[in-house]
Amino acid sequence: MKLAIMQPYLFPYLGYFQLIRAVDAFVVYDDVNYIKGGWINRNFILGPRGKQLITLQLQGASPNKLINTILIGGRNTKLLRTIKQTYCKAPYFTEVYPVIEKILNHREINLSRFLVYQLLTICDYLNIQPNWYISSSLKKNSVLRGEDKVLAICAELGATHYINLPGGQSLYKKDAFASRQIQLSFIEPRVYAYRQFGDEFISGLSMVDVMMFNDKTQCRALLQEYELV
Template sequence: MVVSIHQPNYIPWLGLYYKIAHSDVFVYLDDAQYSNIGDHNVNKIKTPQGEFKLKIPVEQHLGDLILNVRTKDELNWKDKHLKTIAMNYSKTPYFDKFYPDLYRIIINHNGSISELNMNIDRLIIEGFGFDTEIIKSSDLDIHTSKEERVIDICVKLGASEYLSGNGARAYESDEHFLNRGIKLTYTDYMPIEYKQIWPRVGFLPYMSAIDYIFNCGFDWEYVEKEVKKLNYGNR
């Protein structure tokens, strides 16, 4: 059984959904400490001027867990984000099919940044048709940290393989995982090219996944095909 883990981020890039698609179980690390340099409340979309960051204001104190960080809805960020998204994507092929559901989730949100992010992810995961089981780490009652915590989660879930992001290569040890009966592997996702709006700007590869969905719909077969081509050519 393949397990992957990631903190709940705001409208994340396609690479995260690729990792989810290649996992039997995906765990939201929602009880990790909130980081001001992470993507818990920010991500990028494409505009006629280039990339633009959408950032949600949050009420956060040092040491807060992600699940306890509240979005500051009184600052009217919902209307601003939704209007910005609509202004830049209303002419895309799949705007009318995706925007109403995204609008509903954002406008009706009331609570933590973690819940907002997971609700948006749920919409996207269902759209792509993944059958991955989704779990929250806060439901697992595991209190270790860093690599040890990842391994403990995998063991508790009965994982035979842990699918990691490439950014963790610097601090993860194959031996530590193997000692607990788990194979450590890394995602082979590479940013793919697809048809984007605003071609004059050029292709921007690290946008939120909503950029792909507005332009290409929930065509996951194309994602898999293009990643395979980047990794292995036409073999």
């Protein structure tokens, strides 16, 4: 069974959804510390001068708090308006904007549950359907940290193949997984340019950008543009 474990991010980039597509089961890692300046509550969209940062406002967010204990800091009206103004002339705005609107109008104020709802909603649009788990609901040893905690989750769910994004190469060692009869791989997204508003392709943006400029068939093709190493 192929498994991935990732913190929930706001409108993650294409590689995050490639990872979800590549596995049989996906664990939302919600009982780890919030990372200030990371991607849990912010991401990039296409702005008039290139990458434009968007941020989900939070209440009292701190690296000393777990993701699932943090609350959203208010309505998302401004964020929704920014996305609408940015992409209103994109070719698939009519299909995609209601998905984004549904997410940002969701009344959940717990950050973790809100982001899970967001991921499920986008995956439903993209027709990605792994088995979903929430880390805080699993019966693991919560004293464990880092690689040991990931290995414990793999053992609980019966994973035979653990797949992570490229950033995990400095965190996880193949020998440690092999000793538990688990294959360890890292997903390497291929850089694939698609038509945006201008002539120059701006990479590394949120999945929102991918969806606004590609129909569902094109999105499914892009979701397969990776290799495992």
